[in-house]
Amino acid sequence: MDGLLLLQKLYDTSIPLVIFDPQYRGLFDQLKYGNEGKKLKGRFQLPQMPDTVIASFLKEIDRILTPSGHVMMWVDKFMLINSIQSLVAGTSLKVVDFITWNKGRIGLGYRTRKKSEYLVIIQKPPVRIKGIWNVHNIPDVWDEKIINKNHAHSKPIELQKRLIEAVTKMGETVVDPTSGGYSTLTAANEVGRNFLGCDLLG
Numbered sequence: 552m553d554g555l556l557l558l559q560k561l562y563d564t565s566i567p568l569v570i571f572d573p574q575y576r577g578l579f580d581q582l583k584y585g586n587e588g589k590k591l592k593g594r595f596q597l598p599q600m601p602d603t604v605i606a607s608f609l610k611e612i613d614r615i616l617t618p619s620g621h622v623m624m625w626v627d628k629f630m631l632i633n634s635i636q637s638l639v640a641g642t643s644l645k646v647v648d649f650i651t652w653n654k655g656r657i658g659l660g661y662r663t664r665k666k667s668e669y670l671v672i673i674q675k676p677p678v679r680i681k682g683i684w685n686v687h688n689i690p691d692v693w694d695e696k697i698i699n700k701n702h703a704h705s706k707p708i709e710l711q712k713r714l715i716e717a718v719t720k721m722g723e724t725v726v727d728p729t730s731g732g733y734s735t736l737t738a739a740n741e742v743g744r745n746f747l748g749c750d751l752l753g
């Protein structure tokens with residue numbers, strides 16, 4: 552299912568946390584590798600999301616989030632540096648923090664080789680911490696190796712569990728409109744939260 556359709560079906564101000572991992576084209580445009588070879592073939596076969604599409608997802612997310620709710624968005628380094636502010640420009644959302652995920656294995660890159668990804672923490676106003684963010688020992692650099700990778704872009708389950716616990720209560724619902732291998736479903740269920748998510752590819 553298209554994640555935008557899923558978001559459009561949800562009520563205004565009903566969801567405390569969206570974890571959003573868009574299939575961002577930017578990194579590959581930046582790297583401009585001529586022949587990515589077998590290693591990246593799987594990634595190129597996934598539906599790509601231009602900035603305009605990511606911005607429309609964020610507009611819907613803004614609408615469904617509860618006041619002081621969060622969207623946590625996975626980005627690569629180019630998106631972190633170049634695009635975040637313009638992507639949230641048409642919304643009420645405020646960037647409040649980010650986490651560097653050290654994947655523990657080295658990837659590609661012309662200058663430096665890619666070993667990390669970033670999770671940008673974005674909050675809907677009113678921006679508040681007290682009574683909203685309830686776990687206070689999460690470091691802003693997180694080491695976690697993916698062991699059972701079931702998707703080209705699997706994300707760390709332990710980190711996602713900690714973050715879900717930080718900003719939601721037992722029985723509340725976490726939404727992921729581009730679920731990929733459904734690491735967010737696993738994370739949400741393991742900490743007793745409900746989950747709503749989908750992926751264009753199933």
Ligand SMILES: C[S@@+](CC[C@H](N)C(=O)[O-])C[C@H]1O[C@@H](n2cnc3c(N)ncnc32)[C@H](O)[C@@H]1O
Nearest residue numbers: 553554572702704705706729731732734750751
């Ligand atoms: C970066 S991956 C998500 C990986 C996921 N967080 C995980 O841990 O497995 C992004 C996913 O977005 C999906 N996608 C792209 N456009 C979409 C859309 N409009 N609606 C739903 N899913 C979409 C792709 O098929 C891809 O599986």
